[in-house]
Amino acid sequence: MNEPVIIDAVRTAYGKRRGALRDIRPDSLLAGAVNAVIEKSGVEAENIEDLIVGCVSQAGEQAANVGRIAALLAGLPSSVPGVSLNRMCGSSQQAVHFAAQAVASGDAKYVVAGGVESMTRVPMFLDVTLGQHDFRGFEDLNPALLERYPLIHQLESAERIAEHWGITRGECDAFAKESHRRAYAAATAGYHLEIVPTAGIDAEGKPVTVTRDEGIRASIDEAKMASMAPAMRAPGQGVVTAANASQMSDGASAVLIGDHAAAVADGLTARAKFRARVAVGSDPVMQLTGVIPATHKALKRAGLSLADIDWIEINEAFASVVLAWLREFSGASPELEAKVNPWGGAIAHGHPLGASGGGLLAKMLTGLKTVDGKFGLQLMCIGHGMATATVIERIQ
Numbered sequence: 001m002n003e004p005v006i007i008d009a010v011r012t013a014y015g016k017r018r019g020a021l022r023d024i025r026p027d028s029l030l031a032g033a034v035n036a037v038i039e040k041s042g043v044e045a046e047n048i049e050d051l052i053v054g055c056v057s058q059a060g061e062q063a064a065n066v067g068r069i070a071a072l073l074a075g076l077p078s079s080v081p082g083v084s085l086n087r088m089c090g091s092s093q094q095a096v097h098f099a100a101q102a103v104a105s106g107d108a109k110y111v112v113a114g115g116v117e118s119m120t121r122v123p124m125f126l127d128v129t130l131g132q133h134d135f136r137g138f139e140d141l142n143p144a145l146l147e148r149y150p151l152i153h154q155l156e157s158a159e160r161i162a163e164h165w166g167i168t169r170g171e172c173d174a175f176a177k178e179s180h181r182r183a184y185a186a187a188t189a190g191y192h193l194e195i196v197p198t199a200g201i202d203a204e205g206k207p208v209t210v211t212r213d214e215g216i217r218a219s220i221d222e223a224k225m226a227s228m229a230p231a232m233r234a235p236g237q238g239v240v241t242a243a244n245a246s247q248m249s250d251g252a253s254a255v256l257i258g259d260h261a262a263a264v265a266d267g268l269t270a271r272a273k274f275r276a277r278v279a280v281g282s283d284p285v286m287q288l289t290g291v292i293p294a295t296h297k298a299l300k301r302a303g304l305s306l307a308d309i310d311w312i313e314i315n316e317a318f319a320s321v322v323l324a325w326l327r328e329f330s331g332a333s334p335e336l337e338a339k340v341n342p343w344g345g346a347i348a349h350g351h352p353l354g355a356s357g358g359g360l361l362a363k364m365l366t367g368l369k370t371v372d373g374k375f376g377l378q379l380m381c382i383g384h385g386m387a388t389a390t391v392i393e394r395i396q
């Protein structure tokens with residue numbers, strides 16, 4: 001089989017919902033990221049054989065196969081097809097996996113995998129019919145499914161995870177504060193070389209170039225954070241708030257996957273190879289715990305242990321998810337905590353659903369180079385009880 005490698009990976013800075021990227025259509029945002037990875041890598045556009053795109057809310061401006069539309073908007077040859085997929089929050093990480101599999105099988109030499117979500121212009125759940133109350137009010141869900149599994153909102157799943165692992169509100173808030181601290185330090189130091197400048201507008205509507213994630217806070221008002229009411233439960237009875245959960249965001253990502261031999265022949269530089277690509281199912285009610293079995297499976301497949309991993313990206317959908325993972329592995333040792341999201345996570349920089357998988361991979365590649373690390377592990381918790389995991393080995 002051919003050896004798929006990551007030649008380059010980029011992302012836009014993540015804009016706040018109704019922030020600097022509010023006027024950019026998601027298909028245009030994605031096209032910009034695709035063009036950026038092509039230009040940065042040096043690949044010839046006519047050599048790309050597919051564009052595989054993750055997107056969660058495939059409705060409105062993200063409907064009608066946003067992958068194909070972005071390929072056309074990006075100016076790729078019309079012979080380059082495009083496809084869109086939805087594995088919820090793991091969508092663009094799954095797109096990367098599919099691209100690697102296409103290259104490994106010999107079906108393609110070069111594939112761009114990407115993702116996009118404009119949570120400003122295409123609100124979450126726009127692609128489903130909502131009822132009046134909680135998750136059980138999703139009118140499009142099959143009633144037989146709800147009889148078999150008492151599905152609940154992800155916020156409630158995050159609360160149950162906190163209860164199961166004995167995670168307190170104070171711990172969740174402290175984790176969120178640390179996410180912002182790390183993210184601010186990394187952004188201020190100029191570490192995010194994976195971010196490509198993107199045209200946007202400021203609060204007054206004047207043109208600006210967006211090069212930094214908007215959601216990051218320089219400081220946190222701890223008293224204000226502690227006073228926030230739980231998002232799902234009654235005051236004093238829950239730990240999940242808007243402050244210790246991921247931010248709704250706008251953004252796009254693009255990753256160029258190629259056959260290693262072809263890349264060398266074409267004068268391109270490979271940045272990393274794959275040691276493991278994993279997708280798992282888990283309890284659909286707890287929903288977000290799949291990152292734990294995904295970690296075990298990915299490390300076993302890679303022939304590595306956590307001690308071998310130099311950089312770990314776990315999507316911060318909720319602080320309780322990452323804290324539960326840390327509880328499960330090595331009892332949240334300081335050494336392990338330092339490896340997890342060293343530049344902060346989605347609580348600080350945001351979570352544009354369909355774009356986050358590719359975006360975290362791009363961020364991890366940059367981070368591994370910065371610390372001269374070798375192995376990286378990326379994990380995404382996913383709704384309905386799933387998770388994706390990728391282990392990469394940096395090519396030095």
